[in-house]
Amino acid sequence: MTDTARGTARRYGTRPTMKDVAARAGVGLKTVSRVVNGEPGVTPDTERRVQEAITTLGFRRNDSARILRKGRTASIGLVLEDLADPFYGPLNRAVEEVARSHGALLINGSSAEDPAREQELVLALCARRVDGLVIIPAGDDHRYLEPEIAAGIATVFVDRPAGRIDADVVLSDSFGGAREAVAHLIAHGHRRIGFIGDQPRIHTAMERLRGYRTAMAEAGLPIDASWVALGSTAPERVRAAAAAMLAGPEPVTALFSGNNRVTVTAVRILGERPRPLALVGFDDFELADLVSPAITVVAQDAARMGRTAAGLLFRRLDGIEEPPCRVEIPTRLITRGSGEIPPEDV
Amino acid sequence: MTDTARGTARRYGTRPTMKDVAARAGVGLKTVSRVVNGEPGVTPDTERRVQEAITTLGFRRNDSARILRKGRTASIGLVLEDLADPFYGPLNRAVEEVARSHGALLINGSSAEDPAREQELVLALCARRVDGLVIIPAGDDHRYLEPEIAAGIATVFVDRPAGRIDADVVLSDSFGGAREAVAHLIAHGHRRIGFIGDQPRIHTAMERLRGYRTAMAEAGLPIDASWVALGSTAPERVRAAAAAMLAGPEPVTALFSGNNRVTVTAVRILGERPRPLALVGFDDFELADLVSPAITVVAQDAARMGRTAAGLLFRRLDGIEEPPCRVEIPTRLITRGSGEIPPEDV
Numbered sequence: 001m002t003d004t005a006r007g008t009a010r011r012y013g014t015r016p017t018m019k020d021v022a023a024r025a026g027v028g029l030k031t032v033s034r035v036v037n038g039e040p041g042v043t044p045d046t047e048r049r050v051q052e053a054i055t056t057l058g059f060r061r062n063d064s065a066r067i068l069r070k071g072r073t074a075s076i077g078l079v080l081e082d083l084a085d086p087f088y089g090p091l092n093r094a095v096e097e098v099a100r101s102h103g104a105l106l107i108n109g110s111s112a113e114d115p116a117r118e119q120e121l122v123l124a125l126c127a128r129r130v131d132g133l134v135i136i137p138a139g140d141d142h143r144y145l146e147p148e149i150a151a152g153i154a155t156v157f158v159d160r161p162a163g164r165i166d167a168d169v170v171l172s173d174s175f176g177g178a179r180e181a182v183a184h185l186i187a188h189g190h191r192r193i194g195f196i197g198d199q200p201r202i203h204t205a206m207e208r209l210r211g212y213r214t215a216m217a218e219a220g221l222p223i224d225a226s227w228v229a230l231g232s233t234a235p236e237r238v239r240a241a242a243a244a245m246l247a248g249p250e251p252v253t254a255l256f257s258g259n260n261r262v263t264v265t266a267v268r269i270l271g272e273r274p275r276p277l278a279l280v281g282f283d284d285f286e287l288a289d290l291v292s293p294a295i296t297v298v299a300q301d302a303a304r305m306g307r308t309a310a311g312l313l314f315r316r317l318d319g320i321e322e323p324p325c326r327v328e329i330p331t332r333l334i335t336r337g338s339g340e341i342p343p344e345d346v
Numbered sequence: 347m348t349d350t351a352r353g354t355a356r357r358y359g360t361r362p363t364m365k366d367v368a369a370r371a372g373v374g375l376k377t378v379s380r381v382v383n384g385e386p387g388v389t390p391d392t393e394r395r396v397q398e399a400i401t402t403l404g405f406r407r408n409d410s411a412r413i414l415r416k417g418r419t420a421s422i423g424l425v426l427e428d429l430a431d432p433f434y435g436p437l438n439r440a441v442e443e444v445a446r447s448h449g450a451l452l453i454n455g456s457s458a459e460d461p462a463r464e465q466e467l468v469l470a471l472c473a474r475r476v477d478g479l480v481i482i483p484a485g486d487d488h489r490y491l492e493p494e495i496a497a498g499i500a501t502v503f504v505d506r507p508a509g510r511i512d513a514d515v516v517l518s519d520s521f522g523g524a525r526e527a528v529a530h531l532i533a534h535g536h537r538r539i540g541f542i543g544d545q546p547r548i549h550t551a552m553e554r555l556r557g558y559r560t561a562m563a564e565a566g567l568p569i570d571a572s573w574v575a576l577g578s579t580a581p582e583r584v585r586a587a588a589a590a591m592l593a594g595p596e597p598v599t600a601l602f603s604g605n606n607r608v609t610v611t612a613v614r615i616l617g618e619r620p621r622p623l624a625l626v627g628f629d630d631f632e633l634a635d636l637v638s639p640a641i642t643v644v645a646q647d648a649a650r651m652g653r654t655a656a657g658l659l660f661r662r663l664d665g666i667e668e669p670p671c672r673v674e675i676p677t678r679l680i681t682r683g684s685g686e687i688p689p690e691d692v
Contacts, residue, residue: 075474090430107454109453110454264632267633285632286632291637
């Protein structure tokens with residue numbers, strides 16, 4: 001199906017309903033329901049009028065709601081980007097708990113940060129009749145989802161927004177959290193602060209970079225190009241980035257790490273250095289308070305993100321039709337020691 | 347379907363094949379294939395004979411292999427017990443990598459350690475046409491899977507064995523690892539050692555308890571009933587168990603914790619005590635080397651477990667018919683400090 005054949009995006013708020021079909025065909029809702037579900041009791045002439053209205057309006061039966069009503073085990077899909085990233089643990093579990101409270105099963109899959117894999121997985125889950133999807137997107141173009149959404153599959157994005165379609169999304173305040181983290185380091189005397197973040201095509205990485213830049217600008221501090229390193233969160237890449245920032249005559253005196261994968265490697269680098277280096281990490285992580293020094297972090301409320309996203313999804317499955325919304329969950333700075341270390345040369 | 351109606355378990359090695367049907371009906375393999383797939387070119391008499399052989403032998407078409415051949419996206423399901431337990435991260439990712447190398451998608455679900463939920467999820471995945479399943483079981487009776495296995499869904503168990511059916515299983519050497527951990531503590535002078543483990547209905551919890559008991563017996567050491575606590579891994583339960591073992595005139599001088607969830611709480615308890623307490627944990631965990639003291643663990647090779655289980659599954663999907671096997675992956679003691687602390691009173 002080409003983009004043109006698909007027509008324009010059918011948004012939640014504008015998708016034709018059975019009521020619209022009934023009004024256009026000049027019949028009652030029950031009659032439309034009979035035609036749609038192939039039940040008897042409709043005259044051929046009325047059936048033709050209803051079919052014409054369905055075609056004209058582009059109405060598609062909401063199979064999800066129908067499946068839920070029919071008593072078949074409902075299921076929702078959750079598409080993550082990395083099943084082994086501990087940040088997604090509480091999010092995953094929160095979505096599962098909401099699903100369970102609605103009597104639905106949760107099915108997961110991982111895109112492994114590959115947009116093609118994300119699309120393949122999402123469409124496979126749709127083909128397997130999930131009723132709705134919570135997606136942490138890897139890609140930035142989700143128009144492939146339009147026919148599924150039009151066919152009644154509810155979709156909520158979490159952690160990162162959808163690309164080129166209008167859909168519900170639940171985000172952390174990555175910008176605000178990063179800005180607060182860097183302002184905190186500046187308040188403790190740092191002027192040369194490094195930022196090691198995730199790959200630049202990832203929305204949260206860019207938002208955290210924006211927060212870093214904003215905090216530096218607000219303090220009137222210049223940023224040397226060598227202080228910013230975006231890329232894979234693999235330990236060797238993070239080590240190389242940190243080594244580059246710490247070399248030369250004007251090394252950074254503090255690091256702001258863009259997510260928990262980067263932070264864990266940064267903690268190891270800190271432990272190997274003879275002199276202290278300040279560190280604030282984005283994302284809290286298990287045992288952050290038990291390493292020495294304990295790690296100051298910007299904590300995200302991953303469980304609340306998952307709960308909110310799943311809650312929105314079930315509202316959609318309940319038939320609530322309203323324009324897509326964007327929910328932003330605040331972050332929280334937790335000071336534990338590593339972010340309060342003063343610069344070496346002060 | 348009752349257990350009786352199902353007949354005896356159809357094992358991999360004994361499941362009738364198309365070849366068996368052909369031999370019994372006295373026709374060629376191609377003829378059986380035509381009948382099974384509803385293709386033309388078979389006389390009514392031959393078709394009747396083939397159908398009789400199918401009924402007599404209890405042959406069922408292997409839909410999984412058929413689906414794989416037909417080019418539809420293959421998919422395998424992985425049923426975990428807790429999506430947020432970091433032990434399953436590398437296992438999960440390893441299964442995913444093997445699936446990907448076979449061009450198959452991985453779909454996950456969590457039983458949340460509830461046998462009813464496990465069954466519901468497994469059957470839902472089967473109904474959604476996964477080609478095979480890797481299962482970390484919560485329950486101890488998997489006879490509900492017999493019709494699915496007979497219908498061609500390949501099944502491999504990992505981390506814990508299947509109950510009441512014969513199936514491939516990949517386990518860690520929980521017994522050997524626990525025995526080595528406790529012998530290590532004994533070698534460092536401990537005589538009163540506590541064991542805090544997971545719930546007694548979990549296979550690995552009982553195997554680790556058996557390893558603990560064996561090591562104590564081999565050293566001629568008695569075990570006080572108050573030194574063993576099996577139950578939930580929730581922090582409050584672990585704290586209460588440790589407090590009970592550390593109270594009284596003859597407190598334990600060392601702890602052996604039964605999995606990473608217990609260990610993380612034990613690490614916190616250690617950090618709060620004025621005097622040292624030895625600790626060896628089952629399962630390695632992130633940052634175990636960076637807390638103080640660094641934690642001695644019995645590491646499981648979770649990635650290897652996942653890789654092995656998924657490899658077995660794809661062998662089954664390739665049509666290899668051989669009796670179910672049991673693979674045991676060795677564990678490895680990693681000494682880091684906490685397990686080498688001598689008893690207080692020595």
